[in-house]
Amino acid sequence: MDKFVLKSSYSPMGDQPEAIETLVRGIENGLDEQVLLGVTGSGISGVVLKIEISEAGETKPDTSQSTEPTSLYAAKDGIVTELKVIDGKAKVNVGDAVVKGQELVSGILRNDEFGFITTAARGAVSANVIYVVSAKAGPTIEKLSLSGTGAYYNAVKLFGICIADEPEYASYTDETVCEYELTGCILPLKAERRLRQETIVKQSPASRQELEQAAAAKAQDKLNELIPHSATIISKHTEYETDADDAVTAIIRIMTEENIAEARGIYGQQ
Numbered sequence: 001m002d003k004f005v006l007k008s009s010y011s012p013m014g015d016q017p018e019a020i021e022t023l024v025r026g027i028e029n030g031l032d033e034q035v036l037l038g039v040t041g042s043g044i045s046g047v048v049l050k051i052e053i054s055e056a057g058e059t060k061p062d063t064s065q066s067t068e069p070t071s072l073y074a075a076k077d078g079i080v081t082e083l084k085v086i087d088g089k090a091k092v093n094v095g096d097a098v099v100k101g102q103e104l105v106s107g108i109l110r111n112d113e114f115g116f117i118t119t120a121a122r123g124a125v126s127a128n129v130i131y132v133v134s135a136k137a138g139p140t141i142e143k144l145s146l147s148g149t150g151a152y153y154n155a156v157k158l159f160g161i162c163i164a165d166e167p168e169y170a171s172y173t174d175e176t177v178c179e180y181e182l183t184g185c186i187l188p189l190k191a192e193r194r195l196r197q198e199t200i201v202k203q204s205p206a207s208r209q210e211l212e213q214a215a216a217a218k219a220q221d222k223l224n225e226l227i228p229h230s231a232t233i234i235s236k237h238t239e240y241e242t243d244a245d246d247a248v249t250a251i252i253r254i255m256t257e258e259n260i261a262e263a264r265g266i267y268g269q270q
Helices: 016-028 044-056 208-226
Strands: 070-074 078-087 103-106 108-112 115-118 122-137 140-158 161-164 172-182 189-205 232-242 248-259 261-265
Touching (some): 016 078, 103 122, 122 261, 140 172, 140 208
Antiparallel strands (some): 070 103, 108 115, 140 161, 140 189, 232 248
């Protein structure tokens, strides 16, 4: 038979396409043995048949992925919670404690008397990561305060429109001291006596609550720089300590789940 033609209305489904791709890549890399795990009724025979047909055809180079041999390393300390290896050889297991710089997925597939085979390791290693940051505020903080400069002025209201000779400050507070109606007028006029006081930002004494809020905000800013946006927050705890000078330190502890794998060349290149 010169030509083999497979006719089927079925296509690889579920995790079969990924299994086919991984096994074919292993064959192309010269692996003599590969283990295909499955359960009864999972369609593994269809996967094997698809691989055999794929190998019989013309091999097309995969240009979508890097061909530079790389491994995946831990970008930070953590406890592994999930391991997904697309290419490469896993060097850790779920539940393992890993440290920054530790190899997680090796790009060296084979290194023995029969040959040296490498690949560009691909995958994701999720881990629980602990962050602890602290920040201090007080005993004074910058806040909007009265400058000590102020002036009284009168305001007249007519149909909701206010007419007044107002003192000019860049920032201020207004307080109505008293109000009264003007009698003997054709139109209904109301007058107010107001006190306008200038406000400025300066170091001022703060309450315990204000100090806690200021310290927690500083600590959160630090965390925002450390934690990637894709991370999931598992738990968060904040506590406060008061120094001898009445300053307040906020300590925030956060546990996340995030992908800590980063690719680096197996020969030392980044």
